[in-house]
Amino acid sequence: MGSALLEMQGIVKTFPGVRALDGVDLDVRAGEVHCLLGQNGAGKSTLIKVLAGAHQPDEGEIRWQGEPVRLTDPQAAMRRGIATIYQELDLVAGLSVADNVFLGRERSRFGLSRPTADHRATAALLTRLGHPEIRPGAEVGSLSAASQQMVSMARALSQDARLIVMDEPSAVLDNEEVERLFAVVRDLTADGVAVVYISHRLEEIRQIGDRITVIKDGATVATGLPARETPTREVIALMTGRTIEYVFPQRTDRAATTAAPLLEVEHLSVPGHVDDVSFTVAPGEILGLAGLVGSGRSEVLEAVYGARRPGGGQVRVDGRRLRPGDVAAAVGAGVGLAPEERKSQALLLGEPIYRNITLSSLARFARAGFLSGRAERTAAREQTDALDLRPVDVDREVRTLSGGNQQKVVLARWLLRDCRVLLLDEPTRGVDVGARSEIYALVRALADRGVAVVLVSSEIPEVLGLADRVLVLADGRVLADQPATSLDEHAVLDLVMQGLPTHTTEGHVA
Amino acid sequence: MSEHTTTTAAPAKQPAPTGRTTSGGGLLAGPVGRNLGLVVAFALLCIVGVVTAGDRFASADNALTILRLAAVVGVVSIGMTFVIIGGGIDLSVGALVALSSVWATTLATQAMAADTHWVLMAGTAILVGAIAGLVNGVVIAYGKLVAFIATLAMLAAARGLAEILANRRTQIVQDQDFLRFFAASPLGVPMLVWMFALVAVLGWVLLNRTTFGRRTFAVGGNAEAARLAGIRVQRHTVALYVLSGVTCGLAAVMLMARTTTGSSTHGTLLELDAIAAVVIGGTLLIGGRGTIVGTVLGVLIFTTLSNVFTLNNLSSSAQAVAKGVIIVAAVLLQQRVAAGRRQRRSPKALPPTAAEGAPAGASPGVPAS
Numbered sequence: 001m002g003s004a005l006l007e008m009q010g011i012v013k014t015f016p017g018v019r020a021l022d023g024v025d026l027d028v029r030a031g032e033v034h035c036l037l038g039q040n041g042a043g044k045s046t047l048i049k050v051l052a053g054a055h056q057p058d059e060g061e062i063r064w065q066g067e068p069v070r071l072t073d074p075q076a077a078m079r080r081g082i083a084t085i086y087q088e089l090d091l092v093a094g095l096s097v098a099d100n101v102f103l104g105r106e107r108s109r110f111g112l113s114r115p116t117a118d119h120r121a122t123a124a125l126l127t128r129l130g131h132p133e134i135r136p137g138a139e140v141g142s143l144s145a146a147s148q149q150m151v152s153m154a155r156a157l158s159q160d161a162r163l164i165v166m167d168e169p170s171a172v173l174d175n176e177e178v179e180r181l182f183a184v185v186r187d188l189t190a191d192g193v194a195v196v197y198i199s200h201r202l203e204e205i206r207q208i209g210d211r212i213t214v215i216k217d218g219a220t221v222a223t224g225l226p227a228r229e230t231p232t233r234e235v236i237a238l239m240t241g242r243t244i245e246y247v248f249p250q251r252t253d254r255a256a257t258t259a260a261p262l263l264e265v266e267h268l269s270v271p272g273h274v275d276d277v278s279f280t281v282a283p284g285e286i287l288g289l290a291g292l293v294g295s296g297r298s299e300v301l302e303a304v305y306g307a308r309r310p311g312g313g314q315v316r317v318d319g320r321r322l323r324p325g326d327v328a329a330a331v332g333a334g335v336g337l338a339p340e341e342r343k344s345q346a347l348l349l350g351e352p353i354y355r356n357i358t359l360s361s362l363a364r365f366a367r368a369g370f371l372s373g374r375a376e377r378t379a380a381r382e383q384t385d386a387l388d389l390r391p392v393d394v395d396r397e398v399r400t401l402s403g404g405n406q407q408k409v410v411l412a413r414w415l416l417r418d419c420r421v422l423l424l425d426e427p428t429r430g431v432d433v434g435a436r437s438e439i440y441a442l443v444r445a446l447a448d449r450g451v452a453v454v455l456v457s458s459e460i461p462e463v464l465g466l467a468d469r470v471l472v473l474a475d476g477r478v479l480a481d482q483p484a485t486s487l488d489e490h491a492v493l494d495l496v497m498q499g500l501p502t503h504t505t506e507g508h509v510a
Numbered sequence: 511m512s513e514h515t516t517t518t519a520a521p522a523k524q525p526a527p528t529g530r531t532t533s534g535g536g537l538l539a540g541p542v543g544r545n546l547g548l549v550v551a552f553a554l555l556c557i558v559g560v561v562t563a564g565d566r567f568a569s570a571d572n573a574l575t576i577l578r579l580a581a582v583v584g585v586v587s588i589g590m591t592f593v594i595i596g597g598g599i600d601l602s603v604g605a606l607v608a609l610s611s612v613w614a615t616t617l618a619t620q621a622m623a624a625d626t627h628w629v630l631m632a633g634t635a636i637l638v639g640a641i642a643g644l645v646n647g648v649v650i651a652y653g654k655l656v657a658f659i660a661t662l663a664m665l666a667a668a669r670g671l672a673e674i675l676a677n678r679r680t681q682i683v684q685d686q687d688f689l690r691f692f693a694a695s696p697l698g699v700p701m702l703v704w705m706f707a708l709v710a711v712l713g714w715v716l717l718n719r720t721t722f723g724r725r726t727f728a729v730g731g732n733a734e735a736a737r738l739a740g741i742r743v744q745r746h747t748v749a750l751y752v753l754s755g756v757t758c759g760l761a762a763v764m765l766m767a768r769t770t771t772g773s774s775t776h777g778t779l780l781e782l783d784a785i786a787a788v789v790i791g792g793t794l795l796i797g798g799r800g801t802i803v804g805t806v807l808g809v810l811i812f813t814t815l816s817n818v819f820t821l822n823n824l825s826s827s828a829q830a831v832a833k834g835v836i837i838v839a840a841v842l843l844q845q846r847v848a849a850g851r852r853q854r855r856s857p858k859a860l861p862p863t864a865a866e867g868a869p870a871g872a873s874p875g876v877p878a879s
Contacts, residue, residue: 307738331740345738348731350799359728359739362721369720413739 004066005030005194006051006082006163011060013046020046021057022218026196028163033185033195035209035227039239039459043218044198048165051196052084053077083156084165091148093141098122100140101155125154129184145172146181153184164188165196170204171294182208200292202232214238236493247437248465249444252284259283260319262452263335263421265304268313273299275476276313281421281452286443288467288484289456292496296476297456298340301423304454305337306330317421331360333421336414338407340425340456346410347398354380354394357412383412387442404435411442422446425456440466460492472496547843548791548807551836555814563821572817574700580813581706582607582761582768583783584806587791588713589757590784591805595717596750597730597797598650598657602664603758603784606642607777609672610635610762615681615772628688635766636759642668643755647748665781672774681772692767702764709760714802726750731798786833787812790840811836 006028013021021043028034038044049055050062053071062069064080071077077084091100098118099106107114107121122136131150134143140151149169156164166185170178185195185208199205205212209227213220214235222238261280268277274296281287289297302308304315309325316322323329339345348356357380358365365376380394389408391401398409407427414422424443428436443466447453457463463470464484472480472487472495479495480487559567566572586603593600613619614635623630642664649660683689692701717723728736729746737743758777765776791808793800812833819829 305738327737328740328742337738339738344732345734347735348728348798350731351727355724355727359724359736359741362724366721369722370715371719371721371724 007063009061011057025220028194031189031192032210035205035212036198038215042215081162083161085152091140098136146177163194167198249441264316269311270299271311283450286453286467288463288470290463291473295473335421336419337423338410349399352395361417403430421452423454460489559818576817577703580809581702582764584706584809585709585761587784587787587805589754590788593750593754595730595800596726600754601661601781604777604780605665605668606758607762608774609668610638610759611772611776612672612676613638628685632763635762639755639759643752647751651744651747676774683770
């Protein structure tokens with residue numbers, strides 16, 4: 001274990017309405033694999049971006065090899081030797097491997113590029129990484145995800161990186177590829193390179209990690225824990241022990257679960273994402289879908305809604321079968337979706353609030369195709385009043401609203417349409433603490449009016465606190481279907497983190 | 511997205527319409543300002559016309575001349591406005607005008623029209639335009655071809671077909687009733703100008719007062735959000751290209767009346783004039799935003815410009831240069847205004863390098879799914 005390479009102290013980063021980082025400490029030594037753990041939304045991504053120079057911290061100190069530094073932009077971080085391999089690989093698909101490795105730093109002589117030199121240097125890097133089979137001239141887009149990751153690594157090495165940040169590198173890899181990745185990581189650390197490793201899979205951390213830092217709600221809750229010896233229970237407790245308690249509305253006493261199901265999903269499958277998922281939701285019931293990113297949660301919702309064409313299975317609303325892959329038909333049958341990416345998938349950001357709210361109900365405000373702006377505004381105002389949406393001015397552009405109010409606009413759209421099945425994908429992502437409780441109360445109120453709600457969230461307490469029944473998904477399959485009250489956060493985390501059929505061969509599972 | 515709708519229904523106590531322009535930036539900040547900028551540009555152009563050409567410019571006759579010249583490109587530009595707001599582009603409009611004019615003036619069509627009524631000729635032109643637009647729309651929306659490519663192909667094919675039909679000869683319109691009808695000047699204003707005005711008004715109503723218009727903004731502004739809101743995006747995209755085709759057919763009728771011919775060379779480079787007028791009218795080439803009023807002003811600015819140049823005996827080459835300068839200046843100004851607005855509204859928005867730069871250069875394809 002080497003000397004301190006990087007020390008971050010009291011890092012604070014705020015965005016309008018959100019305190020994303022609220023006092024993070026992290027110290028990384030040369031030659032170690034330092035694991036960063038935390039739930040979704042804990043602030044890991046923001047921290048990485050601060051480290052990569054993409055965000056500037058509002059407060060706090062960063063010391064690099066003992067000296068205070070300011071990483072004003074990604075180039076500054078790169079010059080110090082900090083390289084980041086993002087989850088979404090930032091490679092140019094149409095360029096060759098060598099071109100990607102040296103992108104922005106192409107070697108040239110007299111203004112002419114020197115492809116042979118680049119190729120030779122790239123081949124040497126890839127050999128060092130144990131992947132001599134990747135040809136420097138190959139087009140990056142034609143490579144597997146694992147090989148693309150190696151190209152990113154080669155790029156990091158070509159910059160003489162002293163610290164490599166890897167954001168969930170195993171998410172796109174199969175078992176064998178993960179093993180090879182680990183071999184590469186071990187070689188790198190033997191050379192004195194430090195790695196900050198982010199993963200949701202505890203067993204991986206036990207295999208490859210040296211020390212663990214846990215962050216939660218934007219602050220470090222534990223640092224320097226030994227990766228192999230710390231019990232899983234303790235790690236999970238650190239990750240989940242909340243400082244902020246959300247107020248969840250009282251569950252309605254649902255003795256009448258005998259009601260005929262409103263939404264029936266049978267043997268739904270989406271090739272590569274969802275494998276034979278069946279469930280029903282009764283009117284007034286909230287069904288939560290829990291699982292990791294990539295477990296098929298969102299894909300289930302999209303397939304039900306018709307936004308994604310299912311490979312098989314059927315969806316019925318009130319006994320009537322929905323035409324697969326037809327959103328308009330689903331909307332016509334009374335289904336509404338609040339999608340995961342609100343801004344890109346749900347809202348017309350440059351349009352006023354009322355037009356966003358009436359978008360799915362235009363026919364109601366039209367006579368022979370002619371819209372009545374007055375009727376639209378009145379109806380939209382009724383909704384915004386009911387949802388306590390601020391500002392009250394329905395002519396304001398949606399762009400100017402906070403995350404919580406934007407989500408209310410999406411919900412108002414479906415309320416106005418009197419939808420009977422509401423699909424919510426991460427309804428509180430990017431929503432501040434105060435507005436969360438309001439949205440929870442709203443969803444419960446909708447259920448009490450007889451709407452069948454399906455809720456997807458990566459925040460397990462949210463699913464457990466809000467839903468009546470929980471479906472735990474992993475790798476596109478249902479692992480458990482139980483009343484929410486019979487589960488707790490640890491049980492769900494145990495299921496989704498350890499119930500995965502992959503990586504169990506190593507026997508490091510605690 | 512228009513100033514007209516916001517002002518009418520908002521209760522008096524709400525500061526709704528002014529809220530957009532209060533935070534600095536002055537007159538150029540809102541969509542109102544964007545059109546106001548065009549009005550100012552148009553006024554300046556007129557002043558230049560009066561100063562350089564005097565009464566020859568500032569006469570009722572000359573005004574009507576300008577309007578008559580503006581009519582054909584104006585009608586096509588209205589259709590183009592819809593397509594571009596809907597996130598697409600139609601490069602085939604000039605070729606469709608040629609094809610429609612030729613098809614409507616073939617011996618067979620004219621013979622049928624002679625037996626029945628000249629309306630048949632006009633109907634043929636519009637129908638041909640509509641069908642070609644339908645082909646464009648289907649290929650783009652369902653075939654998932656980029657609009658630029660699909661309509662470029664139509665541009666080549668339609669003009670080629672027009673040449674085959676006409677055998678490269680100019681076809682004379684024989685029907686005197688047809689010519690007489692369109693040569694009339696009710697209330698002293700030429701029929702073609704009436705038609706342009708009618709199309710512009712109908713276009714404005716369609717865009718700002720109907721579900722069709724609202725959906726056009728939605729589809730062009732965020733196709734994915736529109737789809738997930740339950741709008742049938744593909745069907746709507748087809749309708750937009752059909753609409754553009756219909757305006758081409760109408761423009762063909764107007765051109766047949768003005769030139770008394772149908773020809774495969776009609777409407778050459780009309781697509782560029784139409785796109786230029788739409789773009790300087792403030793419609794974003796990436797879709798989701800635009801106004802009919804802006805397009806009309808854009809058309810008028812270009813036609814007045816060429817009128818002023820002609821009156822001063824300047825060459826058409828000089829006109830072309832001036833046109834190019836105006837397009838660049840107008841779009842640069844719009845981007846400044848748009849960027850300024852974005853920054854004031856969301857202080858943590860993406861750095862300008864990432865968010866800007868795209869509008870003008872982005873390939874205007876239609877996200878078809």
